[in-house]
Amino acid sequence: MIVEPDCIISSDSFEKYADNDRCRVSKERVKDFLDRGLMIQDGVYQRYTETLSDKLSSAYGGPSVVGNIRQSFRQLRDPATGYISPMVFKHLFAERLSGSEVGNSLGAPALLLNIFTSHAFYPFPPPHVDSGAPQIDENAFLRAVCLLILAPAQRTGSKFGSAIHRMYGGTWGPHRGWYVAVRGKDASDFRRRLFRSLATPDSSSINTGTVTTISVPRFEWLGFRKDGSDPEDDPTQQFVVVEDETEASIDILDVLSESPPEVDTLTMNPFRESYRLVLPSLPKRTDDLSSLCIPTAKLVALLKLIQQTQRENMEDLVTQVEEAGSNAKVGWEGFETIMSEHSELLADGLANSFRLFTEAEVGNIM
Numbered sequence: 001m002i003v004e005p006d007c008i009i010s011s012d013s014f015e016k017y018a019d020n021d022r023c024r025v026s027k028e029r030v031k032d033f034l035d036r037g038l039m040i041q042d043g044v045y046q047r048y049t050e051t052l053s054d055k056l057s058s059a060y061g062g063p064s065v066v067g068n069i070r071q072s073f074r075q076l077r078d079p080a081t082g083y084i085s086p087m088v089f090k091h092l093f094a095e096r097l098s099g100s101e102v103g104n105s106l107g108a109p110a111l112l113l114n115i116f117t118s119h120a121f122y123p124f125p126p127p128h129v130d131s132g133a134p135q136i137d138e139n140a141f142l143r144a145v146c147l148l149i150l151a152p153a154q155r156t157g158s159k160f161g162s163a164i165h166r167m168y169g170g171t172w173g174p175h176r177g178w179y180v181a182v183r184g185k186d187a188s189d190f191r192r193r194l195f196r197s198l199a200t201p202d203s204s205s206i207n208t209g210t211v212t213t214i215s216v217p218r219f220e221w222l223g224f225r226k227d228g229s230d231p232e233d234d235p236t237q238q239f240v241v242v243e244d245e246t247e248a249s250i251d252i253l254d255v256l257s258e259s260p261p262e263v264d265t266l267t268m269n270p271f272r273e274s275y276r277l278v279l280p281s282l283p284k285r286t287d288d289l290s291s292l293c294i295p296t297a298k299l300v301a302l303l304k305l306i307q308q309t310q311r312e313n314m315e316d317l318v319t320q321v322e323e324a325g326s327n328a329k330v331g332w333e334g335f336e337t338i339m340s341e342h343s344e345l346l347a348d349g350l351a352n353s354f355r356l357f358t359e360a361e362v363g364n365i366m
Contacts, residue, residue: 001178002162003217007238014218014241014273017173026274029264038261039278041124047259049139052146059150065358066142072357073141083135089113092362093353100308106301111198112353118197120144123251125285141357148354152190152347160187160343165217168268172241177221179271182257183250187343188336192247192289194346195335198302199292204327212289212332213244218273243273248285293329296322306349317342 033039057063076092078085090109097108117126117133120140127134136144153160163184170179219241245253257272299321307314317338324334339346356362 001165001167001180001217001220002184003165003220003240004238007220007240010239010241012173012241014172014243017175020171022170022179023271023274026270027277029270030274030277033261034278034281039256039281041282043261044255044259044282045139045143047261048255049143051259052143052150055150056146060358068358068360069142069145070138071360072145072362073138075362076141077138081135083137084141086113086133089116096356097305097308101304106297106304108301108305111298111301111305115194115197115350116144116148116354119147119193122147122193123255124283145354145357147193149351149358152193152343153186154184155344158344160190160347162186163189167220168271172219172221175219175221175223175239177219177239179219180217180273181269181271183216183254183272185254187340189251190343190347191336191339193251194350195289195294195332196285196292198294198298199332200294201287202291202293202329202331210288210290212247214247214250215242216245216250216272217242218271247289248287249279252279252282252284289332293331294335296328296330299330299335302346305353306346309349309352310345312345 030039037043053063053066056065056069073084076084076088078088090113093109093112117136120136120143121127121134122143151160154164155161163186165180165184166182167178168181170177172179217240221239222236223239225237253272253275256275256278257270260269263269300318303314303318303321306312320338321330324330324338326334330338
């Protein structure tokens with residue numbers, strides 16, 4: 001289901017009619033998962049690894065691509081720790097970018113490691129470790145590669161299209177329609193993920209207690225139009241019930257609903273909103289988007305890298321970033337304003353950079 005631009009957003013809260021048998025069964029199943037210890041972080045990661053592996057195998061024509069990625073990890077692994085070696089990772093990209101501005105002076109290898117690390121631990125925050133570099137194991141490596149080379153949203157031609165939500169039929173109060181089982185993704189989800197992978201807390205910002213929220217559809221039904229339009233064109237109007245969710249936890253709910261502990265084809269899997277029961281037991285981000293920023297130099301380096309990989313002239317975009325940077329940094333609103341029309345270019349550029357890990361041999365690593 002796509003939420004159409006001309007839909008009518010219901011003024012009613014989802015909870016108004018949520019006390020029904022279907023919603024109760026959905027919540028009971030999630031509570032059962034929780035009671036049986038199936039919703040711990042390690043379990044969530046394991047299931048999500050399998051989900052992403054299946055998607056990648058489907059997109060690349062078979063499971064051999066997953067095997068190649070695992071082989072790439074073994075080439076980058078530090079034998080002493082069993083985790084990826086940050087030094088070897090950066091050396092690999094330094095070799096590939098040698099002789100270029102982004103490789104020599106703009107620190108692209110370290111930039112790519114920042115992006116990769118954040119995606120390796122998605123949808124949770126990277127763990128804090130005394131050594132400074134989070135420890136990326138084989139499954140985390142695989143998840144990062146999958147997230148960075150798979151298309152982050154459905155494409156319509158060359159552009160990312162609207163989010164397509166997975167639905168289950170049912171009734172909500174007096175309305176017969178469809179519940180959202182899995183939230184679809186659009187380009188804005190990719191931009192949020194990219195921003196967080198590069199951002200750091202803004203030390204000059206004042207903590208105002210702002211909580212960034214995103215409107216998420218819960219239920220949809222079709223009713224008769226009330227705007228006087230010709231019924232011969234289309235007599236129905238889409239009505240959507242939405243709820244605001246905190247940005248800091250929205251990705252966790254997405255992953256939980258995409259990768260349930262048990263798939264039930266007879267009674268259907270739990271609704272996405274039922275997984276809110278699990279949030280208190282899982283780690284989540286503590287920094288709001290409004291309190292984060294990207295150093296202007298780091299964002300310029302990313303654009304220069306994309307320019308090199310995609311053979312696209314990014315100078316106008318670089319100028320916009322430099323002009324928008326307040327005190328040599330760009331906040332979430334500035335980033336979103338500048339980058340909203342360039343999601344495809346950014347996603348394709350990063351995919352081209354990280355696609356080397358789908359090869360059986362990644363090249364000269366040391």
